[in-house]
Amino acid sequence: MANPTAAMLVIGDEILSGRTKDKNLGFLAERLTEAAIDLREVRIVDDNHKNIVMAVQALSKRWDHVFTSGGIGPTHDDITADAIAAAFAVGIDVRADARALLEHHTGKMGIELNDARLRMARIPDGAVLIDNPVSVAPGFSIENVHVMAGVPAVFQAMVGSVVPTLAGGQPLISRTLRIDLPEGVIAGPLGDIALKHADVAIGSYPFILNGNFGANIVSRCSDRAALDAAVADLMAAFPEAREQ
Amino acid sequence: MANPTAAMLVIGDEILSGRTKDKNLGFLAERLTEAAIDLREVRIVDDNHKNIVMAVQALSKRWDHVFTSGGIGPTHDDITADAIAAAFAVGIDVRADARALLEHHTGKMGIELNDARLRMARIPDGAVLIDNPVSVAPGFSIENVHVMAGVPAVFQAMVGSVVPTLAGGQPLISRTLRIDLPEGVIAGPLGDIALKHADVAIGSYPFILNGNFGANIVSRCSDRAALDAAVADLMAAFPEAREQ
Incomplete structure (x- = not known):
């Protein structure tokens, strides 16, 4: 059976302007691969x-899970929760359980639960809260969409709350060979081996290091014997290959 | 008049698996902002x-420009050029001008122009070549889509060949204030100021530094006087603010 599929939706002007470099995609990608x-x-x-x-709407229809990051804080430009409610045509309001979390936290810290902070307790109808061990204000899951904060420490904590609860598939095993030859030299024999081992996903990821061209050849498969057979053929074809 | 709009399409399994961290988005974002x-x-x-x-197809219909990265090398998993031709329903074949570039380069380097390398001269009908000063094999532009390599050094060089040829809009000026207060404290006055200065785009980008919460408040506008007026109000409301 095929593995469950997922998409990520990053929400935020600051990534598109180049001001902030996204750190959440790489983190989520690694956790989902695991x-x-x-x-x-x-x-x-x-x-x-x-x-x-x-x-x-497009992503939740197409893939099994959608993970969003960003836009669930207390400021005027935090509009994700309302947009998610609109996407599923459900209501949204301050919810008692989310409010209680914030009340407990602000009480303990001796800070005010003002209108801005209370916005973070606005949860679309029918959603399930996602635990936030870093800064308390929760994320939420609705249908197949998991809505999380953009601040990396909080995003990572929320991913840790959600991903272990989801059913995974059969883990892929991968082996990587580095070959210090230009892809133009590698490509012919590599294509033949990829064709012969069609059950193994073989990708070529070129790099330039100190002006020299090379490529990492990554082979991935859930079956160890099939993977090893493909890698053996690669090593026979490319004596320069070094396993990474 | 509104600025021209753009989208980026990153093509590659290696980004989605988390094996490779994308470096091209941040680079392109900064060049486009400029x-x-x-x-x-x-x-x-x-x-x-x-x-x-x-x-x-979706991105080229919706935005003025589309920039793609990845999948135009010589190996079996480089399928971008064919997909672009299919997206615009045009033919694709080895083209004389692209082939001549590769012939000149391989001749000079004393390397073989084999079938794999010749794949990099396959150009969709009607496309215009994008100069590649790093490794010669060209990118191409077709309609409003600019197709470039994924290797960062080559991607950056191709962006340098294309972006200066495109008509830009009115540059935004931005000013950033760092405020070492939680967004829950900032949000109320900030929302009022954002409403008052509706012609200035004001975003709040929270961070956690050494366990303390703060936010960078970024104000952006093409009009210097309007920008400065908004920032003056922010500084009056938040004496803690430090300009970055």
Whole structure:
């Protein structure tokens, strides 16, 4: 059976302007690979209600899971929760359980639960809260969409709360060979081997290091024997190959 | 008049598996911001013909420019050029001008122009070549889609060949204030100021530094006086603010 599939939706002007470099995609990608859930698509959209709604609807229809990051804080430009509610045509309001979490936290810290902070307790109807061990204000899951914060420490904690609860597939095993030859030399024999071992996903990822061309050849398969057979053929064809 | 808009399409399994961290988005985002072209959406898809075709068609209809990275090398998993031709329903074949570039280069280097290398001269009908000063094999532009390599050094060189040829808009000026207070404290006054200065785009980008919460408040506008007025109000409301 094929692995469950997933998409990620990154929400935030600051990524698109280049001001902030996204750190959440790489983290989520690694956790999903470990969980044998295949991340198949990523979209990054600006802080625009309509664009978020359209992306959530498209991705949630197409893939088994959607993970979003960003836009669930207390400021005026945090519009993700409302956009998610609109995407699923459900209501949204301050919810007692989310409010209780914030009340407990602000009480303990001796800070005010003002209107801005209370916005973080607005949860779409029917959603399930996602635990936030870093800064308390929760994320939430609705249908197959998991809505999380953009601040990396909080995003990572929420991923840790959600991903282990999802059913994974059969983990892929991978082996990587580095070959210090230009892809133009590698490509012919590599294509033949990829064709022969069609059950192994073989990718070529070129690099330039100190002006020299090379490529990492990554072979991936859930079956160890099939993987090893492909890698043996690669090593026979490319005596220069070094396993990474 | 509104600035031209753009999208980026990153093509490659290796980004989605987490094995490779994308470096091209941040680079392109900064160059487009300088050129006053608004990057509005990014998609990352796997090395799958149908997914590339669908994404190219959707993005090229919606935005003024589309920039792609990845999948134009010589190996079996480099399928971008064919997918672009399919997306625009045009033919694709080895083209004389692209072939001549590769012949000149391989001749000079004393290396063979084999079948694999010749794949890099396959150009969709009607496309215009994009100069590659790093490794010669060209990118291409067709309609409003600019197709470039994934290796960062080559991608960056191709961006340098293309972006200066595009008409830009009115550059945004930005000012950033760092405020070492939780967003829950900042949000109320900030929302009022954002409402008052509706012609200035004001975003709040929270961070956690050494366990303390803070936010960078970024104000952006093409009009210097309007920008400075908004920032003056922010500084009056938040005496803690430090300009970055």
